[in-house]
Amino acid sequence: MVTDDSRLQHGIDGHLIRGGTSKGFFTSSDAIPTEPDARDAFVLELFGSPDPLQVDGLGGSHTHTSKLMLVDRSERDGVDLTYEYAQVGIEHATVDWDGNCGNLASAVGVYGILEGLVEPTEPTTTVRIHSVNTDSTLEQAMPVVDGEPTPYGDCRIDGVPGSGARIPTRYLHPGGGMLGATLPTGNAVDELSVDGETYRVSVVDATNVTVFLEASDLGLDGTESPATLEAREGLLERLERIRGAACVELGLVDEPAAASEARPTMPFIAVVAPPQGYETTVGGSVAAADVDVVARMVSTGRPHHAYATTGAMCLAAATRVPETIPATVARGTGDAVRIGHPKGTIRIGVERGDGETIASVSIDRTARLLMSGTAYARDPDRL
Structure with missing residues (x-):
């Protein structure tokens, strides 16, 4: 009012x-x-x-x-x-x-x-x-x-x-809510050319849209802190250029450089890696046995302090879509995915639908x- x-x-x-x-x-x-x-x-x-x-x-x-x-x-x-x-x-x-x-x-x-x-x-x-x-x-x-x-x-x-x-929340039929298909490019993996380099990415639309890369393709292990990612010379700028190229591929902008202003939030961009142990940014530790995939996400050009919930849901769904990069590096095929992020872990429930569709993703929050x-x-x- x-x-x-x-x-x-x-x-x-x-x-x-x-x-x-x-x-x-x-x-x-x-x-x-x-x-x-x-x-x-x-x-x-x-x-x-x-x-x-x-x-x-x-x-x-x-x-x-x-x-x-x-x-x-x-x-x-x-x-x-x-x-x-x-x-x-x-x-x-x-x-x-x-x-x-x-x-x-x-x-x-x-x-x-x-x-x-x-x-x-x-x-x-x-x-x-x-x-x-x-x-x-x-x-x-x-x-x-x-x-x-x-x-x-x-x-x-x-x-x-x-x-x-x-507070349990279920997102029903999350695939394609923003761009019309769980794999909006029609491919599990695409190749993008940026600054003379070729990058393998998976673009997935499930509760939100994310461009996924394997951490090792950027010389990362996937357990870096946000401060470490920010300190790596040229890394965030390179990720933004990759995200811009993905925006062009999706038809969201005409030129990659336009993405930072025309599409600053969607899609997210994230790097993923196999399960491994690491120290958190809040003084704890995560064991490799306690996670199914490790990931670091960038939003509006800055590393996320933990992991955005819709981004985590997208990642969890992506691990159940065959041949995507998250599906390749993640462990497990059960009804939940445990994601390791800078401050600890987040657990996302995943319910498969008919064929390769995702019936729902869910999360407990406060x-x-x-x-x-x-x-x-x-x-x-x-x-």
Whole structure:
């Protein structure tokens, strides 16, 4: 809801909520402008972008803390809520509405109950959710105590201190939600020519789109920390050029260099490697026996501090698609995939469908309301 308690700034009511290893501002779609250019200008002002610190807005200076979720009551039969997600640029004036965030999606039910869009039932409220970005359906089980989403529980996820209530979320029929096919190029492996070098990649669309490379093809072992990846001279720029070439192959841009602005978020790009042990960035360790695949992901040009949830779901699904690079390096054929990332591990459930299709992917996350109130943005036309 838009508020009128300031004549000089636009105020919108909403909630700051952590979902999984991300946090973002949740509000309704009617709280911001609808015309695309005006909408993006308002969102950038709200988050304080472009600025590496986002000191004059809601953004938290990292990709996983610069996110917006617009959530409304759904008009679809059998669906309770609908949401649209935006990744807000930090150093660049971009707002990307093409991707998805599985971490924040785990908190959509929290917002729906807080706003009275979903009738709470105890101990668990089942919420069916439609993602505008991927035109897909999610099923979520929200733990409820005294009519509110409870923040208490014994579920722990790597990348978030402490524990919280377990929120299981299933993504139904995730293949092709963004580009029309699980293998949008039609191939399990493609070859891309970049700077005179040829790179083997697998492009997979399942809850989100990711370009996968084998770590060894870049001289990596797959267990590097984000700081190590950033320090490797020219590596992130090379990965962005490979991602740009993939965007051209997918018909998303005309020139590879255009991808960083026209398609900054989707697709992700990630390197994968066979199971192996390594030290985490939070002082722990991961044993080779505890993971089925090791991966490092880059989003908007920066290594992810852990691993984006929709990216992890895409990777898990990709390990079940024959002949892809993830399927080649991963171990196991069961109903779950354990992914090793910089801060630890993440477990993704995978349900196979008929033939080579994926019926669903699922994950357990936690979520917590951090703040409720009115956020303010100046009028972009007056700046």
